[in-house]
Amino acid sequence: MNNDIARFNMIEQQIRPWEVLDGQVLSLLSVVKRENFVPLAHKALAFVDMEVPLQASGTAGKVMLAPRVEARLLQNAAVQRTDKVLEIGTGSGYMAALLASQAASVLTFEMDASLAQQARNNLQSADIHNVEVRNSDGSQGAAADGPFDVIVLSGSVPEVPQNLLNQLKVGGRLLAVVGEEPVMRANVITRIAEQQWQTSQPWDTCAPRLQGFPEHKRFSF
Numbered sequence: 001m002n003n004d005i006a007r008f009n010m011i012e013q014q015i016r017p018w019e020v021l022d023g024q025v026l027s028l029l030s031v032v033k034r035e036n037f038v039p040l041a042h043k044a045l046a047f048v049d050m051e052v053p054l055q056a057s058g059t060a061g062k063v064m065l066a067p068r069v070e071a072r073l074l075q076n077a078a079v080q081r082t083d084k085v086l087e088i089g090t091g092s093g094y095m096a097a098l099l100a101s102q103a104a105s106v107l108t109f110e111m112d113a114s115l116a117q118q119a120r121n122n123l124q125s126a127d128i129h130n131v132e133v134r135n136s137d138g139s140q141g142a143a144a145d146g147p148f149d150v151i152v153l154s155g156s157v158p159e160v161p162q163n164l165l166n167q168l169k170v171g172g173r174l175l176a177v178v179g180e181e182p183v184m185r186a187n188v189i190t191r192i193a194e195q196q197w198q199t200s201q202p203w204d205t206c207a208p209r210l211q212g213f214p215e216h217k218r219f220s221f
Helices: 003-018 023-031 040-045 067-077 094-100 113-125
Strands: 084-088 105-110 131-135 148-157 168-180 183-193 196-204
Touching (some): 003 023, 023 067, 113 131
Parallel strands (some): 148 168
């Protein structure tokens, strides 16, 4: 099966049935070549409904999210051409590429130096030049570069820190997968006033943890 057929099947059999119906998002998934952001060792998995490992033997949890999860996050983000976007958890750079194709600019953080460089290379090869990849802990956001119209956490967190919410513009959206396995929910948090945020939880999923976000303390007996 060639890549174009596999991509078509991914969109029609995995992504559309998961209530991703925005024509712009579906078109973007056809244009931004996912296979070019997948490590060579895992190219055969580029269009499979699973999380793709980003390192042959590296840090646990370093994966590309499943295509349907990426697509639904992108749909909920509702990125506009004038938007300034912050992403935490660059990985291979694929989500940054999707966001950048809709936004004015993307700032994205990746803690793993080798992945950060791979993402830069992938983005350059894809001729995407409105993304800045920083090799750093993004869990505190980037207040000096904000405020942001959209913040995307490309992984799960126990809860969304208030300091990230404070970096949204009024009207801005933060998207994150929040909770503990086996129950996590996508959160879309909109800043509706200077000191007021509104949260919706439109769908359930699970995703690997982002590094740098503290876990809830667990009681032991």
